Amino acid sequence: MNFILIEALHTNKQVYLTYYKRGQSITETGFIQCVDSxxxxxxxxxxxxxxxxxxxxSELIDVRFV
Structure with a gap:
């Protein structure tokens, strides 16, 4: 996942993000602006x-290119 986050940041590629928020799994489409490992x-x-x-x-479940 880290590789995809960094590549999406440097190439400005759109990604699908799946993450936990308040006990629910949420998937959104967007662009990575910053990564601070x-x-x-x-x-x-x-x-x-x-x-x-x-x-x-730590809330991130999955990240994929669109």
Whole structure:
């Protein structure tokens, strides 16, 4: 997953993100804006509303290219 996150960040490729939020599995489409492996977080911009979301890497279940 780390490889895909870094590649998506550097190439600005769109990804499907699946993550846990409040006990639910959520899948969104968006673009990776920042990856901080030392701080255990990443920032992505969702495809629909163009909102930036800060997430913990530990909440991430899966990431795939669109």
């Amino acid at each position: 030392h701080g255990n977080l990443f920032i992505f911009m969702d495809d629909i509303f163009k909102l930036k979301n800060k997430m913990q890497l």
